[in-house]
Amino acid sequence: MKLSDCRVTLTYWVAATCLLCILAACSSERNTNDHPDTAEAQVIAQLNSILTAFLDANDEAFQSTAFDLVREIREGHSGNEVIAAYSYLTEGFLNQELSRFPLVYENMNQAYELGMALQVRDVVIRAAAPLINAAFVISRETESEQIAEEVTALAAQPPHDPYLIHLALLSNGFHHFISEDFTAALPPLMQAADFFEKNGDTRLWLKTNNSIAMSLQRVGRPQEALERFEQNLAAYYASGNRIAVSRTLNNLSISLSYMGEKQKAIDSLKVALEINEQAGLEFNALQVQYNIGAYLRVLQQYDESEYYLRESLDRSKRMNLSMGVLYNSLGLARTLIWRDSTQVNIPEVRSLMRQTADSAPNLAGTDLYMDYSEAMFRLEQISGNFEEALRWHIIYQQQYSRITSTERQVAIEELMFANRLERSEAEIAHLSEVIKLKERAQRNLFAGLGVLGLLLLGAGGAGYYFRQLSSRISALYNVQKLQNAEIAKQNEELKRLTEERFRLTKVIIHDLRNPIGAIDATLEMLEDYPNEELDQFKMFMQVSVEKMSHIVNGLLKVYQAESLEIGDKLRETDIKPLLDLQVQEFSILAAHKQQKLIAEIEPLRAVSHADTLNTIVSNLLSNAIKYTPHGKSVLLRAQPAPGGWQLTVRDQGPGFREADKEKMFTLFGRLSGRPTGDEESTGIGLYAVKTAADKLGATLTVNWDYKDGAELSCFFPLLETTALNPKQQPNELTTET
Incomplete structure (x- = not known):
C-alpha cells in the first residue's frame, strides 16, 4: 500500500495551521502605529491588551467577552476607519486562535482592504499571512503572490522597521509554502526565525520554527524537521500551552511517519485529538481525526481507520468545509475498498467518490488525482465494469x-x-x-x-x-x-x-x-x-x-545509502522497538509463504542512525524470506557483544556456494540461489546492506560453516556522538507526550 495519500494530504492539511497566530503573537507584543494621533494610539493599545489577555487566558467566559469588547470599541468609534481596521485585525486574530477560518478570512480581508486604502502598513503586513492562510483552508481564491508583493513593497518604504520587514518575509515564505514551492519557502522563513529569536520574541519564533519544520518535511529532510518540532514541543509543555502542544504533535506525526515510526505518529495524534476535543476546536479535531485514519489504513487497521474517517467526514459536513469533505470522502472510500474487496458496499463507495469529485472541480490537476484514479480503478474492477476499470487503470499508470x-x-x-x-x-x-x-x-x-x-x-x-x-x-x-x-x-x-x-x-x-x-x-x-x-x-x-x-x-x-552522511545524525536509539517493528511488518510477508519468523531480541540501547539500520534489517529479512522454501523458518537474533552488539539473520534456504564469494556484496551480483516464491531478484539487496553497514562502521560476515541455509551477522561497535541532546531524544517523545 502506498503512503502517497498520507504524504501529500497531511502536508496540505497541516498548512492550515502552520502560521496559526504568528501575527497574533506579534500584534500582542508590538504596536507600530503609522498614525501618531494620541487618541487612536490609546484605543489601539487597548485592542492589543485584549488580544494579549485572550492569548494568555484559559477562561472560556473571558474569551467570549473579548469578542464583545472588540466590537464595542469598533462601534464606539464608527467614524474612525483606522480604529476599524485595527479592530478587524484583532478580531481576526481571536478567531484564528479558535480555528474559525471562515471568520478569519472575513475579518482579515476587511482589515487588509482598509489598511491598503488608508496606507496603514502595520495593519496590511499583519493581516497578510493570516489572510493567505485562511483563504487556503476554506478553498477561497486569493492572489497570494500579489499580497506578498504588496507587503514587501510596504515594508521597504521608509522609515525602515526591521520588525515589519521580517513579518513581510513571513508572508512571502507562506505564499511559497501554499504554492508547494517549499525550497523557496525555507530562506525567508529561516531569516525571519533568526530575527525573532535574536530579539527575544519566543512566541513568534516558535510559530515560525513550526513552519520551517513543515517545509523541511516536504524537501525530504525529516530528521531536521523532527528536531525543530521537538524544540517547540518542549517549550509548549513548559509553558502549559496545551493547544499549541496539540498542533505541534499533529505536525510532528508526519516526521515520525517519514522515519517509519507510524505507531508513534498515531499515539501523538490521539493525544492531540483529546486536547482539541476538550478545547472545542472542531477544525483541529477533524484534521487530526483524518490523519489518524490515514495512518491506520497504512497499518491495515481498517475498522479503526473507518471510525476516525467517518467522524472527520461528519465534522467536515457540519462545518461546510469542502477541503475536509474532499480528503475524508476519498480516504474513507479507499479504506472501505482496501479492507475487503469481496464485501464492499458499492453504492456507498460510489457516493463517496462523487462527493470527492464535487468537492474539487479541478481534481485532475492535483497530486491527489493519482489516489482518486486508483480507487476508481479498484471500484470498477469490483463492480465488474472492466472497460471503465481499464480506462481508470490507464489514468492511474499515467499519474x-x-x-x-x-x-x-x-x-x-x-x-x-x-x-x-x-x-x-x-x-x-x-x-x-x-x-x-x-x-x-x-x-x-x-x-x-x-x-x-x-x-x-x-x-x-x-x-x-x-x-x-x-x-x-x-x-x-x-x-x-x-x-x-x-x-x-x-x-x-x-x-x-x-x-x-x-x-x-x-x-x-x-x-x-x-x-x-x-x-x-x-x-x-x-x-x-x-x-x-x-x-x-x-x-x-x-x-x-x-x-x-x-x-x-x-x-x-x-x-541514497552511498551518498548519505550520517556523522552528525547519530542518536542514542532504543534498538529493540525498532527491530520489533521490522519483524512485525515482515511477519505478514512470511505468513504468505507459510513461514515462521522467529525473533530473539534482547533489550539494547546504542548510538545509531535509524534509517540506515532499517536498511540493513529490512534487506536481510527480505532476502531470507525470499530464498527460504514454504513452511520453513527464518531467525532474527539481536544481542549484546563485547564492544558493541550483534545482529544475526539465519534462514533455511539454499545457502551460499563457493562461487558466490567474489560477487556476494557487489552491485547487481546474481548469486547461485533462486527465490522460492517467484519473487523478483535484482542483485541490489546485499550491496545495500554492505553500504549501510559501512556507514555505521559495522562488520558484515557470512557463516560459511552453517550448511542448513544462509547465516549473515552484522557486528555494530559502540559509537559516540557529541550532537546528542538528552532533552531531545526521539525515544523519550512518547513518554513525554
Whole structure:
C-alpha cells in the first residue's frame, strides 16, 4: 500500500495551521502605529491588551467577552476607519486562535482592504499571512503572490522597521509554502526565525520554527524537521500551552511517519485529538481525526481507520468545509475498498467518490488525482465494469509514471553530476601532480648544472662527481617513472569508476524500458480481446509495474545509502522497538509463504542512525524470506557483544556456494540461489546492506560453516556522538507526550 495519500494530504492539511497566530503573537507584543494621533494610539493599545489577555487566558467566559469588547470599541468609534481596521485585525486574530477560518478570512480581508486604502502598513503586513492562510483552508481564491508583493513593497518604504520587514518575509515564505514551492519557502522563513529569536520574541519564533519544520518535511529532510518540532514541543509543555502542544504533535506525526515510526505518529495524534476535543476546536479535531485514519489504513487497521474517517467526514459536513469533505470522502472510500474487496458496499463507495469529485472541480490537476484514479480503478474492477476499470487503470499508470519519472530523472541527473565532479577532481589532481614533477625536474636540472660546474673547476675530482651526478639523475628518472606509473594507475581507476557510473545509468534505463514496454504491449492487446480475458492481462501489467518499481526503488535506496552522511545524525536509539517493528511488518510477508519468523531480541540501547539500520534489517529479512522454501523458518537474533552488539539473520534456504564469494556484496551480483516464491531478484539487496553497514562502521560476515541455509551477522561497535541532546531524544517523545 502506498503512503502517497498520507504524504501529500497531511502536508496540505497541516498548512492550515502552520502560521496559526504568528501575527497574533506579534500584534500582542508590538504596536507600530503609522498614525501618531494620541487618541487612536490609546484605543489601539487597548485592542492589543485584549488580544494579549485572550492569548494568555484559559477562561472560556473571558474569551467570549473579548469578542464583545472588540466590537464595542469598533462601534464606539464608527467614524474612525483606522480604529476599524485595527479592530478587524484583532478580531481576526481571536478567531484564528479558535480555528474559525471562515471568520478569519472575513475579518482579515476587511482589515487588509482598509489598511491598503488608508496606507496603514502595520495593519496590511499583519493581516497578510493570516489572510493567505485562511483563504487556503476554506478553498477561497486569493492572489497570494500579489499580497506578498504588496507587503514587501510596504515594508521597504521608509522609515525602515526591521520588525515589519521580517513579518513581510513571513508572508512571502507562506505564499511559497501554499504554492508547494517549499525550497523557496525555507530562506525567508529561516531569516525571519533568526530575527525573532535574536530579539527575544519566543512566541513568534516558535510559530515560525513550526513552519520551517513543515517545509523541511516536504524537501525530504525529516530528521531536521523532527528536531525543530521537538524544540517547540518542549517549550509548549513548559509553558502549559496545551493547544499549541496539540498542533505541534499533529505536525510532528508526519516526521515520525517519514522515519517509519507510524505507531508513534498515531499515539501523538490521539493525544492531540483529546486536547482539541476538550478545547472545542472542531477544525483541529477533524484534521487530526483524518490523519489518524490515514495512518491506520497504512497499518491495515481498517475498522479503526473507518471510525476516525467517518467522524472527520461528519465534522467536515457540519462545518461546510469542502477541503475536509474532499480528503475524508476519498480516504474513507479507499479504506472501505482496501479492507475487503469481496464485501464492499458499492453504492456507498460510489457516493463517496462523487462527493470527492464535487468537492474539487479541478481534481485532475492535483497530486491527489493519482489516489482518486486508483480507487476508481479498484471500484470498477469490483463492480465488474472492466472497460471503465481499464480506462481508470490507464489514468492511474499515467499519474504514477509522471511522479516516478520525475524522481528517476532527478536520481540520474544527480548520478551524472557526481560522475562529472569525480572526474574533474581526478583531472585536477593529475594536473597538479604533473606541475609538481616539472618543478622538481627544473630544480634537479639547475642542481645538476651547478654540480657539473664544480666538477669542471675541480679537475682532480671530475670523475667522482660525474659518477655521482649520473647516479642521481638515474635515481630521479626512476622516481619520475614510478610516479608516472602511479598516475597511470589512478587514471585507470578513474576510468573504471566512470564506466561503472555510466553502466549504472544504462542499467536503469534498460531495466525500466522492458516493463514499460510490456505494459504498452499489453494495453494494445486488450483492445482485441473480450472482457473475460482482461484479468489475465491485468495480471501481466501488474507484474511489470511491480518489477519496475522494485528495480527503481532498489537503485534509489542504494544511491541514497552511498551518498548519505550520517556523522552528525547519530542518536542514542532504543534498538529493540525498532527491530520489533521490522519483524512485525515482515511477519505478514512470511505468513504468505507459510513461514515462521522467529525473533530473539534482547533489550539494547546504542548510538545509531535509524534509517540506515532499517536498511540493513529490512534487506536481510527480505532476502531470507525470499530464498527460504514454504513452511520453513527464518531467525532474527539481536544481542549484546563485547564492544558493541550483534545482529544475526539465519534462514533455511539454499545457502551460499563457493562461487558466490567474489560477487556476494557487489552491485547487481546474481548469486547461485533462486527465490522460492517467484519473487523478483535484482542483485541490489546485499550491496545495500554492505553500504549501510559501512556507514555505521559495522562488520558484515557470512557463516560459511552453517550448511542448513544462509547465516549473515552484522557486528555494530559502540559509537559516540557529541550532537546528542538528552532533552531531545526521539525515544523519550512518547513518554513525554
